Amino acid sequence: MAVRKISLEALARVEGEGSLELSLHEGKVETARLKIFEPPRFFEAFLRGRAFSEVPDIVARICGICPVAYQMSAVHALEQGLGIVVDGPLRLLRRLLYCGEWIESHVLHIVMLHAPDFLGLPDAIAISREHRAEVERALALKRAGNEILRVLGGREIHPINVRVGGFYRLPTPSELSALREKLERAREEAVALLRWVATFPCPECERDYEFVSLRHPSEYPMNEGRVVSNRGLSLAAEEFDSAFEESHLPHSTALYCRFRERGSYLVGPLARYNLNFDRLSPWVQSLAREAGLGPVCRNPFQSILVRSVEVLFACEEALRLLSLYEPPEAPSVALPAIPGEGHAATEAPRGLLYHRYRFDREGTIEEARIVPPTSQNQASIEEDLRLWAERHLSEPEESLRDRCEQAIRNYDPCISCSTHFLRLVIRRS
Amino acid sequence: MPARPRLAVWKFASCDGCQLSLLDCEEELLSLAEAVEIGYFLEASRKTLPGPYDLSLVEGSITTPEDAERIREVRRLSKKLVTIGACATAGGIQALRNFARVEEFVSAVYASPEYIRTLDRSTPIAAHVPVDFELQGCPINRFQLLEVISAFLAGRTPAIPRYSVCLECKRAGTPCVLVARGIPCLGPVTQAGCGAICPGYARGCYGCYGPMESPNPPSLGRRWQALGASERDLHRVFRTFNAGAEPFRRESEAHGG
Numbered sequence: 276m277a278v279r280k281i282s283l284e285a286l287a288r289v290e291g292e293g294s295l296e297l298s299l300h301e302g303k304v305e306t307a308r309l310k311i312f313e314p315p316r317f318f319e320a321f322l323r324g325r326a327f328s329e330v331p332d333i334v335a336r337i338c339g340i341c342p343v344a345y346q347m348s349a350v351h352a353l354e355q356g357l358g359i360v361v362d363g364p365l366r367l368l369r370r371l372l373y374c375g376e377w378i379e380s381h382v383l384h385i386v387m388l389h390a391p392d393f394l395g396l397p398d399a400i401a402i403s404r405e406h407r408a409e410v411e412r413a414l415a416l417k418r419a420g421n422e423i424l425r426v427l428g429g430r431e432i433h434p435i436n437v438r439v440g441g442f443y444r445l446p447t448p449s450e451l452s453a454l455r456e457k458l459e460r461a462r463e464e465a466v467a468l469l470r471w472v473a474t475f476p477c478p479e480c481e482r483d484y485e486f487v488s489l490r491h492p493s494e495y496p497m498n499e500g501r502v503v504s505n506r507g508l509s510l511a512a513e514e515f516d517s518a519f520e521e522s523h524l525p526h527s528t529a530l531y532c533r534f535r536e537r538g539s540y541l542v543g544p545l546a547r548y549n550l551n552f553d554r555l556s557p558w559v560q561s562l563a564r565e566a567g568l569g570p571v572c573r574n575p576f577q578s579i580l581v582r583s584v585e586v587l588f589a590c591e592e593a594l595r596l597l598s599l600y601e602p603p604e605a606p607s608v609a610l611p612a613i614p615g616e617g618h619a620a621t622e623a624p625r626g627l628l629y630h631r632y633r634f635d636r637e638g639t640i641e642e643a644r645i646v647p648p649t650s651q652n653q654a655s656i657e658e659d660l661r662l663w664a665e666r667h668l669s670e671p672e673e674s675l676r677d678r679c680e681q682a683i684r685n686y687d688p689c690i691s692c693s694t695h696f697l698r699l700v701i702r703r704s
Numbered sequence: 705m706p707a708r709p710r711l712a713v714w715k716f717a718s719c720d721g722c723q724l725s726l727l728d729c730e731e732e733l734l735s736l737a738e739a740v741e742i743g744y745f746l747e748a749s750r751k752t753l754p755g756p757y758d759l760s761l762v763e764g765s766i767t768t769p770e771d772a773e774r775i776r777e778v779r780r781l782s783k784k785l786v787t788i789g790a791c792a793t794a795g796g797i798q799a800l801r802n803f804a805r806v807e808e809f810v811s812a813v814y815a816s817p818e819y820i821r822t823l824d825r826s827t828p829i830a831a832h833v834p835v836d837f838e839l840q841g842c843p844i845n846r847f848q849l850l851e852v853i854s855a856f857l858a859g860r861t862p863a864i865p866r867y868s869v870c871l872e873c874k875r876a877g878t879p880c881v882l883v884a885r886g887i888p889c890l891g892p893v894t895q896a897g898c899g900a901i902c903p904g905y906a907r908g909c910y911g912c913y914g915p916m917e918s919p920n921p922p923s924l925g926r927r928w929q930a931l932g933a934s935e936r937d938l939h940r941v942f943r944t945f946n947a948g949a950e951p952f953r954r955e956s957e958a959h960g961g
Contacts, residue, residue, distance in 0.1 A: 314717040314767040315822055320809035321800040326940060332910060336797050336945065339721020339843060387727060387748060398749030400737045414730040421728065429901040431728060432721040432843040433912070436905045443907040522815065606906075680750070 295679055297664055304668070307660040309653055309683070322643040327353050327439055327634050334630075334645070335433045338689055340383065343376040343428065344623030346437040347498055348630040348645075353439045355512075356617025356632060357610055364603040365441040366498070367596050368427060372437070373497045373621075374593040375423025378461070379431065380624035381544075381582045381589075382417040384687045385472060386410060389579050392681040393475035409471050412464050416586070419461035423593060426450045441607030448602075455597050462590040466562060469583040473566035477580075478681075480663060481573040484655065485537065486546035489622055495554040495588055496547060498621050503550060504540065513618040515629050521646065532651040539654035542626030543686060544581045545572060559588050575659055575685040582687075612636060623648050625687050649688045656686055709758035709857055712744035714778050716764025716771050717798055717826060721843040722789035723747050723763050729846050736850075740857070755781030759856050761849075765791040765826045767798060772823070772832060779833035784856050787829045788849065790842035794914055795948035797842075799826040802948060828948065837862060842912040842945040845897050865896050866917035869909050872900035881908055888928045890941065893919035893951070914946035921955035935959045 296308045318337055325333060334349045335342035347369060354361055361369070387399040396402050403410040421431040426446055428434025436442050446454075487508065489500035502510040502518075510518055521532045533539055552560065552570040560570075563584045572581055616633040626648030633642040663682045667675050713723055727733065727748060743753040760782035766772050779785055787793050795802065801809050806824040810817040829835055839852050839862075848864055855862035865871075869891035873880060881887040881903045889908030891900065895916040902909045915921075925938050933941075942956035 314771065315810070315813065315820060316717055316767075316796075316798040316826075317801060317806075317809040317813055318797075320812040321797070321804070323812075326937075329940065329944070333797065333944070336719050336721075336842065339719040339724045342719075342721070383724075383727060391750075397751035398742075400734065400742070400749070401751075403734055410734075411731070414733075418730055429905050430843075430898070432724060435902050435907070435910075443902075444905040524819070 295660065295683070297660070297679075299668065302668060304661045304665045307657045307664060309657050309660070311653075319643045319645055322632075322640050325640050327632070327638040327640060330632070330640065330643075331437045331439065332433075332435070337645070337647070339432050340380050340689055341376060341623050341625065342433050343372055343424065343437070344621060344628050345630075345645075346434065347373060347621045348619050348623075348628045349632070350437060350439050351498060351619035351621060352512075352617040352630040352632050353634070354617065355619055356615030356634065357439075357613065358615065359440070359608060359610065361441055361608055364601055365607070367600055368442065368446070369437075370497055371423060371593055371596045371600075372427045372434070374589040374596070375420045375427065377497075377589040377624050378420025378465075378586055378593075379417055379424060380420075380687075381586045382413055382420060382468070384624075384684075385468070385579055385582050385586070386413040386417075388687070389582075389681075389684050390472070390475070392677070392684060393477065393579065406471075409467075413468055416461050416464040416468060416590075419457045419464075419590070422454060422457050426454055438607055440610050441605075443606060445602055445606045451597060451600065455594065458590055458594050458597070462587070462594065465583070465587040465590045469562060469566050469580070469587055472580055472583045475579070477574070478576045479574070480576055480666075482575070482659065482662065484545075484573065485534075485540040486549050487540045487542050487627060487651075488546040488550045489620060489627065490550055491554070493554070495551050495592070496622050502620055502627065505550060506537075512620040512629065515618060515620060515646070516631070516644075519646070519651075521650065532646050533654055539658055540651065541655045542648050542651045543578070544585050544624075544626075545575065545578050546626065547622060548572060548581045548584065555584075555588055556591060559584060559591060562587060575682065578685045578687075612638070625649060625652075625689050627651060647689070649686070652686050652688070656683060656688065659685070708739065708741040710743040710753060710756075711740040711853070712755070712757040712760045712778075712782065713742075713747070714744070714760060714762045714764075715747070716762065716775065716792070716829075717767040718764030718789065718791045718796065720747065720763075722792075722841075722849075723761075725788075725844050725846040725849055726761075729850065732850060736853070740853075757782050758784065759853065760785045761853075762787045762792050762829050763789055765795045765798060765828060766832055767823050767826045768821060769823065775829060775832050784836045785829075785833070786837045786839060786852055786856065787835050788839045788844050788852075790840065790912065790914060790945045791826075792829045793838040793840050793949075794946045795826040795828050797945050797947070799948040800943065801826055803943070826948070839864065840895055840914040840946075841897055842914075845899070848897055867896055868892055868916045868919070869894045869896050869898070869900050869903075869913070872896045872898070873903050876900055876904060878903045881906065882927070882931075886931055888931050888933055888937075888941075890924070892924050893921050910941065910944065911952065912945050914949045915951040919951050921951055922958065925955060925959065 298305045331346040334345040424431045429436045489496035490503040491500035614636045620629045629646040631644040852862040882889040890911040891909040895913045938959040942952045
């Protein structure tokens with residue numbers, strides 16, 4: 276039978292370049308391939324030979340949307356290799372900085388990239404014509420996240436204040452009190468955002484995923500914890516390489532990261548929420564329930580709701596951290612001059628982000644390994660697409676494409692991590 | 705009512721941060737969307753309008769044969785073309801491959817190097833097509849971006865200073881970290897625009913806005929050495945996000961391979 280190849284318009288509102296190819300046979304989706312053709316930039320190669328003090332500034336440039344995640348995984352991995360633990364107020368400030376990135380990145384995705392799918396509109400500007408107040412409120416919330424990044428990081432994109440051992444400069448009391456006022460408003464705006472998103476019509480779709488995220492003894496995870504799953508996995512970051520493997524397929528410049536034994540898994544807000552619901556405050560839990568979420572959510576389309584819950588959490592947590600903060604004596608701790616190898620995983624807005632570095636006595640990087648969340652989710656995205664496309668095969672191609680795009684955006688894929696626009700190619704035989 | 709000017713935003717090899725500066729404009733973004741017609745901006749909208757575009761903003765560097773072709777098409781469709789950020793104006797951090805063997809880079813990162821198609825150099829947009837204005841910065845400053853867009857819409861030259869970060873420190877009242885604290889700083893050779901953030905955070909400028917007009921890196925290099933910087937330190941510090949910019953490339957090479 277003749278093979279029909281149909282190219283459709285580029286996929287928008289994702290960060291990075293790629294396309295989707297569906298191969299159909301007798302009404303079934305045989306393969307769904309997310310082809311990422313973002314040009315490779317070779318970070319792991321050119322990090323070799325750099326000073327470890329340069330690493331936080333360099334790895335930030337992997338992603339303009341989540342630079343703090345790259346900086347956090349890097350400094351924690353390097354510090355582990357040096358045998359030091361950055362604790363107390365400096366640890367608190369790092370968590371506060373991460374709250375800023377979660378708020379900024381999540382709100383960007385919820386309102387500007389994902390919401391248009393649920394409302395049947397092309398973009399957030401079109402939404403603002405019908406829901407001006409909601410969009411403006413969300414932009415104000417995003418601005419509050421950016422304000423944390425600006426105060427603690429120096430600027431919103433590629434912050435300059437993060438270093439191995441702590442920070443270059445501590446925030447001043449007046450900077451922090453101005454931040455507290457903005458965050459108190461932001462917390463109210465986050466409640467309103469969650470309630471608005473809960474009114475969006477949401478597709479029914481559940482899958483039995485293996486969720487993977489960090490788990491911390493007492494906190495909703497960000498910078499620290501064991502790598503756990505809903506199927507019994509529990510690892511320290513240094514065991515990551517032994518449990519997961521990256522493979523390389525011809526159609527993509529992003530590597531696929533899978534379990535050595537079981538294949539695909541899911542990282543990101545859904546995984547964090549399902550594995551750490553008990554670490555959310557009773558107030559956030561009750562607002563999540565009011566929005567229609569239970570303690571476990573297996574519907575990838577509800578990730579937009581879970582992201583909204585995490586924004587609420589991040590506002591509440593940022594305020595809690597600000598109330599606990601007592602300035603330390605110095606902005607950073609002294610670093611020993613020793614060779615080492617260190618591993619760390621932290622929770623980027625899009626999910627688990629693993630870094631490993633080996634360095635010599637002078638602090639020169641000898642080897643670097645970076646596993647971003649999107650390469651971990653790539654196999655899971657393809658499985659979602661097979662299931663989801665098959666259910667909607669009878670629909671016109673344009674509608675099928677829209678559905679597939681929405682399913683991809685469930686993951687907030689940050690394709691520039693490895694590597695922008697998705698094209699949908701359907702092969703029918 | 706006359707037709708609104710049509711704006712396009714294009715991405716090549718980059719981190720998305722400079723486009724994000726446009727989304728980070730927040731309230732200005734909604735006003736901008738009223739002043740211009742967004743014809744092509746995939747990170748923000750699936751709605752695309754055909755060219756020609758009155759103004760194209762280009763993020764990212766050229767690193768693949770396909771992108772070398774695509775930028776010619778973008779130029780053909782654009783009345784004015786402005787590059788935004790260090791990748792588009794100098795090749796970006798990914799231009800570090802220009803000083804290495806790209807085959808070795810590919811095999812260091814990818815299990816199956818044969819699946820990767822890439823050029824052995826990362827080059828700025830101006831190396832491929834004529835560019836009407838280059839906005840420096842890694843990332844760009846969103847207020848400078850709004851100035852550039854407004855200037856092009858009004859048909860005037862953008863008011864983007866080419867002087868050094870030092871003037872921004874003076875204006876902000878930040879004591880010179882190099883003179884007062886002996887912290888090595890690239891501010892004297894780096895173009896202003898960031899607002900002199902790093903010295904304001906007690907660290908030296910690391911040059912992410914690229915070279916100012918007529919810089920003197922050798923002189924600054926000697927000052928760094930007097931503060932204890934090694935040849936390797938100087939080699940590295942000029943070889944980061946603007947490694948491909950001529951004055952920085954030359955100074956890096958002067959301090960070893």
